[in-house]
Amino acid sequence: MGEENESRLVRQQLIDLASDRPELYQGAHSWFIRRGPEIATALMDALHDDELGSVGHSRILRLLAELADEQALPEIVRTLTRALERRDHIVIPAAMNSLAAFRAPETTNTLIGLLTESDLDIVKHAAGLLGQTGDVNTIEPLSRLLSAADASIRYSAARALVQLDHPLARAVLKRHLERESNTEIRRLIESA
Numbered sequence: 476m477g478e479e480n481e482s483r484l485v486r487q488q489l490i491d492l493a494s495d496r497p498e499l500y501q502g503a504h505s506w507f508i509r510r511g512p513e514i515a516t517a518l519m520d521a522l523h524d525d526e527l528g529s530v531g532h533s534r535i536l537r538l539l540a541e542l543a544d545e546q547a548l549p550e551i552v553r554t555l556t557r558a559l560e561r562r563d564h565i566v567i568p569a570a571m572n573s574l575a576a577f578r579a580p581e582t583t584n585t586l587i588g589l590l591t592e593s594d595l596d597i598v599k600h601a602a603g604l605l606g607q608t609g610d611v612n613t614i615e616p617l618s619r620l621l622s623a624a625d626a627s628i629r630y631s632a633a634r635a636l637v638q639l640d641h642p643l644a645r646a647v648l649k650r651h652l653e654r655e656s657n658t659e660i661r662r663l664i665e666s667a
Contacts, residue, residue, distance in 0.1 A: 493531025515544040533569035540576035575604040599631040606635025
């Protein structure tokens with residue numbers, strides 16, 4: 476009977492987490508955080524529960540990032556893949572942010588893969604998150620974005636390279652400055 480009650484309690488907290496009432500989802504969020512990493516499996520399972528909707532899934536992803544359970548990483552990647560297939564613009568950024576909480580090669584590789592997406596917002600977000608990784612393996616993929624026709628993509632790439640604060644990234648930016656025509660991007664690079 477104890478397991479059944481626990482299961483019902485978890486289910487109710489998941490429903491509250493997906494609620495549009497702040498007092499419910501904030502209370503559920505706190506409840507899950509107090510439970511700690513041991514609750515991560517239930518949260519990962521809940522990512523497959525369509526009744527919780529995109530908002531519920533995005534909040535679960537945030538929780539998984541806060542709990543920082545490395546076992547969640549493959550499930551976060553799978554959730555991102557499903558969200559990309561569905562073009563779920565609530566879950567996609569949440570999954571990307573959740574991924575970025577983990578310093579792992581899988582994180583970097585997944586985010587680098589998003590730099591080729593057709594959705595410019597996804598590309599800009601991925602570039603921004605890559606800039607926060609401190610991973611020198613991101614310099615080359617980010618530098619390719621500097622030749623994008625869209626100035627907002629170039630800006631995001633330049634900003635990410637500035638954030639990396641690495642001699643190789645600075646050299647890439649210095650070379651790019653010679654051919655950059657956008658004033659805002661030039662200012663960003665020059666300020667670095």
